[in-house]
Amino acid sequence: ILRHFLGFLLPDAPSLLNSAIVLGLDTVRWENKPHPITEIGIAEWDGFINPGKDVGTHCENALINIRAAHMRLKLHAHLLNKQAGAGDPENFIFGKTVFVDEDTAKQALAVVFKRRDFENGPLVPVILIGHGIAADIANLKETLGVDVLAYHSIVKIIDTQALASTIPSLSYSRTAGHNATTISLQMLLAHFGIPIEAFNTAGNDVTYTLILAILLCYNDQSTAVPRPTQNNVHISTVIRNLKTVCSEQEALPFGDEKWCTRCSGVGHFRKECRTDLSCEYCVTSSSPKAQQTAYTHMVEKCLFKANLVGSPRPNSE
Numbered sequence: 283i284l285r286h287f288l289g290f291l292l293p294d295a296p297s298l299l300n301s302a303i304v305l306g307l308d309t310v311r312w313e314n315k316p317h318p319i320t321e322i323g324i325a326e327w328d329g330f331i332n333p334g335k336d337v338g339t340h341c342e343n344a345l346i347n348i349r350a351a352h353m354r355l356k357l358h359a360h361l362l363n364k365q366a367g368a369g370d371p372e373n374f375i376f377g378k379t380v381f382v383d384e385d386t387a388k389q390a391l392a393v394v395f396k397r398r399d400f401e402n403g404p405l406v407p408v409i410l411i412g413h414g415i416a417a418d419i420a421n422l423k424e425t426l427g428v429d430v431l432a433y434h435s436i437v438k439i440i441d442t443q444a445l446a447s448t449i450p451s452l453s454y455s456r457t458a459g460h461n462a463t464t465i466s467l468q469m470l471l472a473h474f475g476i477p478i479e480a481f482n483t484a485g486n487d488v489t490y491t492l493i494l495a496i497l498l499c500y501n502d503q504s505t506a507v508p509r510p511t512q513n514n515v516h517i518s519t520v521i522r523n524l525k526t527v528c529s530e531q532e533a534l535p536f537g538d539e540k541w542c543t544r545c546s547g548v549g550h551f552r553k554e555c556r557t558d559l560s561c562e563y564c565v566t567s568s569s570p571k572a573q574q575t576a577y578t579h580m581v582e583k584c585l586f587k588a589n590l591v592g593s594p595r596p597n598s599e
């Protein structure tokens with residue numbers, strides 16, 4: 283189906299397909315129980331390539347039309363993952379992050395997924411792409427009570443893990459024990475020679491997923507291993523150009539662009555925060571560890587009080 287958008291028209295394509303939009307979805311949850319949702323990444327590819335038109339080296343004419351959005355849930359944005367390989371949600375390299383409360387997140391998702399070309403018109407069909415997308419659909423359901431399938435706009439779901447499973451060189455490394463059951467996004471990026479940058483945060487991962495979906499569909503994966511340099515252009519140049527274009531885009535028109543994960547104040551970021559804080563729970567706590575951090579955070583974000591001290595300190599530096 284994606285190849286239809288890349289100029290290889292499906293002979294019996296329903297007319298519906300030409301009005302469809304391509305959306306990517308990724309979610310991140312906190313590593314500790316109860317694993318609240320911390321980030322939602324949405325990407326859109328508006329890149330219909332007319333038949334006969336050149337997609338360019340490394341599909342650059344298609345990739346350049348990817349746009350990404352990144353939402354961080356205010357309620358949980360101070361909960362940072364610290365496990366090995368954890369991403370940095372403050373490092374969204376394909377656009378601008380917004381901070382949203384749960385209702386705003388739901389509103390934004392509905393606006394993105396339930397589009398109509400004109401008032402009272404039919405829903406615009408959505409082709410949904412993700413990497414292990416079933417988990418992301420489940421995450422939204424479990425944490426926000428949002429069932430994206432109930433929007434009734436999604437006509438097709440494409441999983442880059444499934445797309446990648448046909449690549450012989452990757453299936454070889456899988457059996458060699460790199461990963462027992464799944465092909466990771468990192469492995470796929472490496473396969474195409476794409477630098478792995480600012481990884482494991484929802485806005486970036488969802489963008490990488492759309493990039494990979496396009497590359498996987500365009501190339502015949504069964505034959506050759508892709509060359510990172512083609513026509514004297516390295517694929518990292520194409521990704522860098524996309525980054526530049528994306529970073530000039532407006533943020534999603536929901537929530538707050540500047541919001542502090544330390545004091546919940548609007549208009550500044552955590553790093554700029556000068557607000558005096560104290561946690562009434564930790565001040566009176568008998569635990570020396572809690573006392574030590576009592577003046578670094580507010581009680582609403584207290585991990586000791588919430589009994590969530592899996593990582594020993596709240597994000598307070």
Ligand SMILES: [Zn+2]
Pocket residue numbers: 542543544545546547550551552554555556557
């Ligand atoms: Zn602040």
Ligand SMILES: [Zn+2]
Pocket residue numbers: 561562563564576579580581583584585586587
């Ligand atoms: Zn506290």
